[in-house]
Amino acid sequence: MPVEVRLPTVLRPHSGGQTIVSAKGGTIGEVLTDLMRSYPGMAGQLLTDDGSLHRFVNVYVNDDDVRYLDQLDTKVAEGDTVSILPAVAGG
Amino acid sequence: MALVGSVLDLIGNTPLVDVSQLSPNREVRILVKLEGHNPGGSVKDRIALSMVEEAEKEGVLTPGATLLEPSSGNTGIGLALVSRVKGYHLRVVLPSNVSVERRQALESWGAEIIESSGNEGSNGAVRMAEHLHAEHPKWVLLHQYANHANPKAHYEGTGPEIWRDCPEVTHFVAGLGTSGTLLGVGRFLKEHNSRAEVWAVEPPAGEMVDGLRSLDEGYVPPIFSDLGGAELLDRKTIVGPRASVKWTRRLAEVGIFAGLSSGAAMAGAAKCAQAISSGVIVVVCADGGWKYLSTGAWTDDIDVVTERARRTIYF
Numbered sequence: 435m436p437v438e439v440r441l442p443t444v445l446r447p448h449s450g451g452q453t454i455v456s457a458k459g460g461t462i463g464e465v466l467t468d469l470m471r472s473y474p475g476m477a478g479q480l481l482t483d484d485g486s487l488h489r490f491v492n493v494y495v496n497d498d499d500v501r502y503l504d505q506l507d508t509k510v511a512e513g514d515t516v517s518i519l520p521a522v523a524g525g
Numbered sequence: 526m527a528l529v530g531s532v533l534d535l536i537g538n539t540p541l542v543d544v545s546q547l548s549p550n551r552e553v554r555i556l557v558k559l560e561g562h563n564p565g566g567s568v569k570d571r572i573a574l575s576m577v578e579e580a581e582k583e584g585v586l587t588p589g590a591t592l593l594e595p596s597s598g599n600t601g602i603g604l605a606l607v608s609r610v611k612g613y614h615l616r617v618v619l620p621s622n623v624s625v626e627r628r629q630a631l632e633s634w635g636a637e638i639i640e641s642s643g644n645e646g647s648n649g650a651v652r653m654a655e656h657l658h659a660e661h662p663k664w665v666l667l668h669q670y671a672n673h674a675n676p677k678a679h680y681e682g683t684g685p686e687i688w689r690d691c692p693e694v695t696h697f698v699a700g701l702g703t704s705g706t707l708l709g710v711g712r713f714l715k716e717h718n719s720r721a722e723v724w725a726v727e728p729p730a731g732e733m734v735d736g737l738r739s740l741d742e743g744y745v746p747p748i749f750s751d752l753g754g755a756e757l758l759d760r761k762t763i764v765g766p767r768a769s770v771k772w773t774r775r776l777a778e779v780g781i782f783a784g785l786s787s788g789a790a791m792a793g794a795a796k797c798a799q800a801i802s803s804g805v806i807v808v809v810c811a812d813g814g815w816k817y818l819s820t821g822a823w824t825d826d827i828d829v830v831t832e833r834a835r836r837t838i839y840f
Binding site: 444479480489491519520522524 | 569596597599600646647648669670700701702705728729730737738739740741742744745746755760763764786838840
């Protein structure tokens with residue numbers, strides 16, 4: 435199922451400048467894998483060598499951080515929006 | 526408390542106000558803790574005092590010392606207040622895109638401002654402060670993101686106050702900045718009621734910091750990793766500028782004049798209220814609205830204000 439993926443500025447050089455791209459998958463892990471297949475430049479940036487989410491990367495499904503849902507197994511459905519953002523401090 | 530010896534004695538013991546009329550679920554009460562009632566105007570007065578007193582106890586801070594701190598505003602303002610009263614000199618590394626009132630408040634309490642790049646957000650301010658500290662090791666960097674006296678202020682102050690005023694609390698919602706409030710209050714509440722949930726709200730700041738060169742320039746506060754933040758939080762949700770402004774206005778409708786991050790936290794609480802069948806949500810309103818009047822948040826067209834908020838750091 436295709437979902438819309440919103441990319442942060444730092445990843446756009448790897449997507450030909452596109453802000454929103456489409457990727458397929460039934461879980462976040464599958465969506466990220468499909469994304470990296472389409473845009474190989476993102477490979478080292480999103481996941482670590484052991485396949486877990488890079489610590490400075492936050493991934494959201496419809497505004498909810500997947501780390502507090504089912505991580506990479508979090509389910510996505512057609513029409514969902516996946517956002518990738520760098521971890522940012524405040525204060 | 527009619528007469529106090531020092532303005533610093535007014536830090537903490539903030540009021541909790543029932544704003545359940547704003548709850549989208551009749552079975553869910555929403556209470557806001559008004560941190561704008563602190564003398565420096567925000568929740569950050571608590572950690573400013575706690576970090577300074579801890580450093581004094583450890584002998585790191587001696588009379589006349591110079592403090593250096595990266596801050597998007599409120600921690601800097603809290604430290605400026607504490608430094609003024611206790612006789613320290615303060616330099617704040619402040620991103621250029623904060624509201625003009627934050628800058629003015631810092632200057633009013635005698636802090637010196639060192640500007641960091643706005644498009645690198647707070648991450649850029651942290652990096653610059655660490656760099657400056659390496660060059661000037663005598664300046665004392667309390668470092669709110671790494672200092673355990675930050676969550677401690679909430680574990681010993683904010684958390685017990687909430688428990689004292691509302692032991693029925695089922696959900697705690699607050700903004701994620703340094704993560705100090707969530708870590709300290711969250712741990713305290715869960716120790717007293719293991720079923721209490723902790724929800725974090727953050728702005729989509731990663732969208733605005735287009736100055737970062739790679740995702741490796743992202744930043745997770747050391748206290749969050751040290752104190753098991755990922756295990757403590759039950760949910761983390763993003764609230765965009767439009768919803769933040771909208772909920773800041775809804776708070777004003779019931780007489781609560783709070784800052785834009787309070788609007789974001791309320792939006793998170795409303796989402797929480799819709800997701801549960803019944804409960805009592807306590808939400809932190811980190812500051813009052815005074816420092817955001819220049820953004821036109823209450824008076825201007827919502828599209829214009831949303832666009833302005835997109836370019837301003839309000840967490």
